[in-house]
Amino acid sequence: MADCVDILRKGVAQGMSDDEITTLLEKVKKTRRKLAQSNRRVDDMEAALVQEVAKQGERDTLEALYRKRALALQATKRARAVDYVLSNFQGQEYEGLSSLLVGSNLARDGTRFSIDAQTTSLTGYYVGGLLSDLEALDGAHLALFKKGSMDEPVARALFSLDNPDAPRFEGPDQAMEIAQVIRKWQEKARSDQNRAGAWIHALPGYIVRQSHDPSKLRRAGFEKWRDAIKPLLDMEKTADGAWDNGESPDDFLHEVYKNLVSGVRPHERPVSLLRTSTVGSTAARVSQERVLHFKDGAAWFRYNKEFGRGSLREALLDGLQKAASTTALMRVLGPSPQANFDAVYDAILQHLHERGDIDGMERFKKAKRPLTNQLKEVDGTLNLDGSLHLATVGRVVRALQSMGKLGGMVISSVTDTPTFASEFAWQGKGFFLPMLRGMQLMVKGRGTREQKRILSSLGVFSETMSGDLIARFSGEELPGRMTRLQNLFFKASGQAFWTDSYRKAAGLMMSHDLALEKDLAWDALSKERRRVLAMYGIDGERWDIIRSGETRAADGRDYLTPDVLDDVPPDVLAAYLMHKGLEPTEGRIADLRFELQSQLRTYFHDRIDFAVLQPDAKTRSITRQGTSSGTIPGELLRFVMQFKSFPVAMLQKVWGRELGGRGATSAWKGFFNQNGELANLARLFLMQTLFGYIAMTAKELLKGRNPREIDSLEMAYKTFLAAALQGGGLGIFGDFMFGEANRAGGGLVATLAGPTLGTIDEIHDIWVRVRDGDSLGQGALRTIMGLVPGNNLWWFRWAFDWMVGYQLFEMINPGYYRRMKRRVERENNQTFWMRPWGVAG
Structure with a gap:
């Protein structure tokens, strides 16, 4: 073995360590076995072996260089992050580290150039560029891509691009043109990830990021899945000869199946040198070689249709979004974001200790959990632990x-x-x-x-x-x-x-x-x-x-x-x-x-x-x-x-921007600042209230009601408050206090506990009524209608209520419309401009 190491070091493995050369030798043995199984002549086999060894040696040398680059990037990003926080956020170190992850409204250098903001902008750039290029070809290309009616020939075209082993593509010209646009943006995303610290090879025969629907796999069972996928796979490439060491193809596929139904993605694995390093975990995860290799685009299409999660379009968009997220993570926190986050946090804590800032240390320690929650949101680990x-x-x-x-x-x-x-x-x-x-x-x-x-x-x-x-x-x-x-x-x-x-x-x-x-x-x-x-x-x-x-x-x-x-x-x-x-x-x-x-x-x-x-x-x-x-x-x-993320965003982003984004050192201090914070916030509140009144009035007109008549101070107060709630100016509590539903269409229980728990409460009430022999009433009808998707589309609901809905309520509860009119006139000072069809008013 030592002689082999010396020989290789003088040739294709110059500059590689003994461990790296030993890894190369194992790959040489595997390559020899594969060539031997191909029944080639001895002379041809040896020539092919020399060529394969040279390629592998060059590749492993590049892997070693990228590993060193990952180490350098990791250290550089860590130093920049620590310096950024300590230089710009003295006394607010939590806000500084948070701004790197999810952004801050404070008006300081770089506070919005966060991982989250870069992820969303890159995703929009990739997806927008892809769709725009397809539309630029002509309207038919984009329509075909969106409908998925040409997924199979597009998959075959993608498989043939830059793939010397693939047969010449024979199919519609439109499919090849769509495939070329897709490949352009896939290559753009791959290049950006590599620039940020990954090392992703251009893989011949690559189509899109593979998708597997665990529910479909679970329903089919292993035997049916294995029998379906086996004829579609290129068994020579799949798993890179994993069963050369005694493991059978069926054993390997069974292991893949078990992991797929549990949500793990075992069909990809890190390249060896990055895998052995503690540095570059994210870079390694995306610098992976596919383990499941399909014979061609048609085979991939058949599998994706039977066991995948969606169309080629959805798999492609998912892959571009994942690429954007990975690029943004590595650009801010380096090839191993989690490790660097912990290192940055510890370095800041150590600095506070050396500065003798005991109160600052306690505040920063308490911030560890919300900071970790933010990291989970931007790196995707939030969705890995559950069923x-x-x-x-x-x-x-x-x-x-x-x-x-x-x-x-x-x-x-x-x-x-x-x-x-x-x-x-x-x-x-x-x-x-x-x-x-x-x-x-x-x-x-x-x-x-x-x-x-x-x-x-x-x-x-x-x-x-x-x-x-x-x-x-x-x-x-x-x-x-x-x-x-x-x-x-x-x-x-x-x-x-x-x-x-x-x-x-x-x-x-x-x-x-x-x-x-x-x-x-x-x-x-x-x-x-x-x-x-x-x-x-x-x-x-x-x-x-x-x-x-x-x-x-x-x-x-x-x-x-x-x-x-x-x-x-x-x-x-x-x-x-x-x-x-x-x-x-x-x-x-x-x-x-x-x-x-x-x-x-x-x-x-x-x-x-x-x-x-x-x-x-x-x-x-x-x-x-x-x-x-x-x-x-x-x-x-x-x-x-x-339904609460929107109002929370209103408070966190819009109100936070108005109070903290005009020079104040914190959003709270913005209440007392002199840069126009309160004046602009008051203007926003009043305009939201005005437009809330417009929205409220439009809804009333659709219900057949005239606008509220404001003929007293009490009615003016109630109307103003209802409009402010409708406009979003007073937070998450919709106009259930002054009407029938909140902005999203639910009552008090739905607003506080969420619509699903509110619906469960309503269904329980119906069950109790049935059990006790009571009349179900219009509440049951309203609940049942609310369970039908699309039932409350404003134009459909308006027509349904006035043509059918009120008649149903009258059948269940005679006199319903007349009593409802009197209640609305008494409580909201409103009259009706339209009477439901076939209902006495």
């Missing part, structure tokens, strides 16, 4: 509740308008003009093709299929069919159009505003503009680089987008690096360009999520409290907090 089956059931139940309760949300969403305007006011652009401009752009819909290209470069794309709309109300992954059903529901309700249109308006307005300021030096920008850009790490020098690029034009307007960095000459970036004392290597120039684009893209995407309010990882860390899905505490908390 996958229980988690899926919980998500489906909550999805059904959403479709049974949110059909009228588009009417309540008119209160998004003052929230939208308040974001632009905070950026120094005024309140009423941006509000009018936003409403103007909103009514024009989702924009022209040119505008969509601009939006895709910002990381924004107005398509419900990207998941943004569902995340706004649930923040949970769902099975493929349920995701499609929810998308259809939100489109039917009008909420998809509303949200997409307002996000489009926010993106275009922000991009155009920056283009108008492109010729201004840093000091000439408004203090609000400098403040918000600095929160994403953009200072005067970086602004000069950004504005040196060319703007983009669409519909007669100029827009400044992250793509402007593509036009910046390398010597401009090199000069910046030299000014910072760094050698301007090609790699550093590429990294700087990528970082500048990420900062600008994150600025756009994150601020849009404030303008059109979107719960973020910090919101979820508050509502989930670090509990895992699929566990009893985790599922109970998710049921209780359903």
Whole structure:
């Protein structure tokens, strides 16, 4: 063995350690066995062996280099994180570390350039770019991709791309064109992960991230699954010869099956050198080689259709989102984020100890749990501990509740308008003009093709299929069919159009505003503009680089987008690096360009999520409290907090921005600051109340009621309070105090305990009535109707109630409509403008 080591060190293994060369020898033996089984001639076999050994030696040498790079990145990211927190957050170390994970509203350098913000902006960039490129081909390509009607030929085309062992693709030209666009964005995501610290090979025959539906596997059983997958696999590549050492293929597949039904992904494994290192756990996890290799694209398609979780589209989007999350994690915390987080926390605690800050140490120790909860939200470990089956059931139940309760949300969403305007006011652009401009752009819909290209470069794309709309109300992954059903529901309700249109308006307005300021030096920008850009790490020098690029034009307007960095000459970036004392290597120039684009893209995407309010990882860390899905505490908390993420986000993001984002050292101190915090908050509250009244009145008109007559001080007070609650200005308690339902469509129990527990309470009441022989009454009918997904779509419910619903209530409880009219007139001082069909009034 020692002689072999010496020989290899002089050849392909120069610079490798003895352990690394020993690993190489084991791979050589395995390669020889495979070649021997192929029945090649001796001369051909030896030539092939030499070629394979040379390739493996070069690959292992690269692995060793990437392992050293991972160590360097780990140390660099740790040092930067500690320095950032201690330099910018003395006395508020918890806030500093939290800002790295989920962002902070405090107006300080880099406080919004968090892991969470970078993840969402990268996801939008990948998905938006993919959809925009497909749409640019022609309308048919995007439609085919969304419908999934061409998944099989697209899978075959993907398998054939850059795969010398694949037969020539024979199929529709559209399938190959779609596959080429998909591969472009897969390669972009792979490159970004590698730049951040991973080492992911371009794998011949790669299609998309494999998906396995544990419930389908469990129903089929191992034997049926094994018999179905075995003919589809390339057994020579699968598991890289795992059964050469006595393990049979069936034993191996049985182990794979057991792990798949439990939610583990054993069909991927780390490359050897990264696996043996304690550094680079995340880099190793994504730097993996697939173990289950399908024969071709058609085989993958057959398996995915029978045992996968969804269509090719859903598997692709899931893979791009995972890539974005991994890249963002490694960019902030290095190749092993969990280890670096612990190291950064300990280093800060040690610094507080050395400083003698005993109170600070105690505060920081108490912050460990919420910080850990935030890390779980951004690294995905929150969903690894519980039962996958229980988690899926919980998500489906909550999805059904959403479709049974949110059909009228588009009417309540008119209160998004003052929230939208308040974001632009905070950026120094005024309140009423941006509000009018936003409403103007909103009514024009989702924009022209040119505008969509601009939006895709910002990381924004107005398509419900990207998941943004569902995340706004649930923040949970769902099975493929349920995701499609929810998308259809939100489109039917009008909420998809509303949200997409307002996000489009926010993106275009922000991009155009920056283009108008492109010729201004840093000091000439408004203090609000400098403040918000600095929160994403953009200072005067970086602004000069950004504005040196060319703007983009669409519909007669100029827009400044992250793509402007593509036009910046390398010597401009090199000069910046030299000014910072760094050698301007090609790699550093590429990294700087990528970082500048990420900062600008994150600025756009994150601020849009404030303008059109979107719960973020910090919101979820508050509502989930670090509990895992699929566990009893985790599922109970998710049921209780359903529909509460939006109001929590209002308090945490919008109110937090108004109080802490204008220079105050904390949100609490913003109440006493003199930078206009209270005045702007009061304006936001009053405008939300006004638009809450508009939403409330629209709902009343749909119910056939005239607006409330305000003819007394008491009625004015009640109406004002109801409008404030409807507008979101007074938190999570909907207008159940003054009406029939909260903003999401539930009563007091549903508001406090969550809609699912509220429904269980109602069903229990029905059961008790049946058991005791009592009349079920209209309450039972209302509960049953509320269990039907889509029953409360505002246009359907309006027609149903006036044509059928009131008649049913009258049949169950004669005189119901007349008594309800008198009650409404007495309590709300309202009359009715419309009488239900066939009901005496």
